[in-house]
Amino acid sequence: MNAFASENGDGKEFVSHAPGYWSDATQELWNDWKWQLKNRITTLGQLERHLELSDQERSGVLLSGDKLALAVTPHFFNLLPANEPDDPIRRQVIPRIEETWGSPYDMADPCGEDSHMPVPGLVHRYPDRVLFLVTDRCASYCRYCTRSRVVSGVGEQELHTNFEEAFRYLEMHTEVRDVLLSGGDALIFSDDRLEKVLSRLRAIPHIEFLRIGTRVPIFLPQRITPELCAMLAKYHPLWMSVHVNHPRELTIEVKRALERLANAGVPLGNQSVLLAGVNDDVETMKTLVHKLLMCRVRPYYIYQCDLINGSSHLRTSVARGIEIIESLRGHTTGYAVPQFVIDAPGGGGKVPINPGYVLYHDNEKIVIRNYEGKIFEYPETGNENVQFAPQREYHDEYLYS
Numbered sequence: 001m002n003a004f005a006s007e008n009g010d011g012k013e014f015v016s017h018a019p020g021y022w023s024d025a026t027q028e029l030w031n032d033w034k035w036q037l038k039n040r041i042t043t044l045g046q047l048e049r050h051l052e053l054s055d056q057e058r059s060g061v062l063l064s065g066d067k068l069a070l071a072v073t074p075h076f077f078n079l080l081p082a083n084e085p086d087d088p089i090r091r092q093v094i095p096r097i098e099e100t101w102g103s104p105y106d107m108a109d110p111c112g113e114d115s116h117m118p119v120p121g122l123v124h125r126y127p128d129r130v131l132f133l134v135t136d137r138c139a140s141y142c143r144y145c146t147r148s149r150v151v152s153g154v155g156e157q158e159l160h161t162n163f164e165e166a167f168r169y170l171e172m173h174t175e176v177r178d179v180l181l182s183g184g185d186a187l188i189f190s191d192d193r194l195e196k197v198l199s200r201l202r203a204i205p206h207i208e209f210l211r212i213g214t215r216v217p218i219f220l221p222q223r224i225t226p227e228l229c230a231m232l233a234k235y236h237p238l239w240m241s242v243h244v245n246h247p248r249e250l251t252i253e254v255k256r257a258l259e260r261l262a263n264a265g266v267p268l269g270n271q272s273v274l275l276a277g278v279n280d281d282v283e284t285m286k287t288l289v290h291k292l293l294m295c296r297v298r299p300y301y302i303y304q305c306d307l308i309n310g311s312s313h314l315r316t317s318v319a320r321g322i323e324i325i326e327s328l329r330g331h332t333t334g335y336a337v338p339q340f341v342i343d344a345p346g347g348g349g350k351v352p353i354n355p356g357y358v359l360y361h362d363n364e365k366i367v368i369r370n371y372e373g374k375i376f377e378y379p380e381t382g383n384e385n386v387q388f389a390p391q392r393e394y395h396d397e398y399l400y401s
């Protein structure tokens with residue numbers, strides 16, 4: 001096991017776990033992303049060869065297979081301890097019986113994507129940008145996946161992206177300036193296949209900006225080859241949103257993969273999902289955002305977990321998310337503070353959720369609270385008709401003290 005950066009036990013060290021459970025694999029095979037995909041853990045038998053499963057996990061593997069497939073790359077599997085079912089990495093990728101439980105709030109399509117799909121595989125929900133679902137496959141499967149209805153090929157729906165129709169739609173819709181490739185995970189494509197999609201999009205003059213949403217650099221860092229990076233660099237401006245939930249996911253290999261992307265000029269942001277027992281505490285999130293900056297990744301969003309079917313055991317309170325942001329804002333580098341959002345159920349889009357820093361606001365002044373809880377006034381210009389519902393507890397405290 002190698003480690004570098006911090007060695008003082010604060011969780012910020014970068015560690016390699018290779019070859020871990022695969023002590024027979026040569027280094028050449030280990031570093032081959034196709035070998036990693038071929039050797040994914042996908043069955044109960046393979047799991048039990050390495051892990052001592054809890055009853056909840058064993059039942060989860062047996063009963064949740066028609067909801068979302070089980071698959072974990074050897075690289076990521078090495079992060080799982082053999083006998084700790086509640087480990088934060090294990091909770092993300094090993095099915096549990098709770099996935100078969102329903103909650104009255106659960107939804108198959110919590111972001112309302114299917115009702116905003118003018119062409120199969122193309123979601124046009126916001127005015128100037130689209131989500132292009134180019135595949136239903138990922139390197140590994142996250143048990144809380146927002147698109148589990150289509151992802152992995154075993155769920156209740158199938159994804160039949162019509163590429164030609166999608167390109168034609170985009171050519172005609174001149175208001176679309178931003179295309180986000182997601183799925184599934186576009187980086188699972190071969191370089192050639194991905195380049196065909198990127199070059200075709202780039203040939204559309206009004207598309208200003210391309211993005212890829214991917215967890216491949218984390219699940220499968222071997223995929224981030226110099227050849228892939230050189231190809232991506234031909235299609236700038238190309239941005240990437242990666243998905244890291246826990247600081248332990250940032251290994252030596254992942255850090256190198258992210259650096260390689262950054263060196264190819266790809267700006268990197270991170271999207272985390274707030275998950276119970278994974279990252280719903282201040283210390284874990286603080287370590288994560290600091291490690292992300294060390295990997296040249298800007299923490300971008302923390303999502304409140306969508307109301308996806310069978311995810312209630314992973315959801316945490318909104319109050320916990322606000323508490324985490326409160327503990328970061330002002331207490332650490334501004335670049336390290338992501339935006340906490342709720343994707344409004346049913347297709348309302350992302351809504352930013354912030355701690356209450358504005359206590360009162362009218363035509364004359366705004367009353368604000370800083371990260372230390374100190375209260376300040378800033379004069380208004382008096383030109384606008386400001387209407388702001390004050391937060392009662394602060395308002396009363398401020399006005400009557």
Ligand code: SF4
Nearest residue numbers: 138141142145184215
């Ligand atoms: S990588 Fe993304 S799309 Fe794939 S299973 Fe995880 S959350 Fe879903």
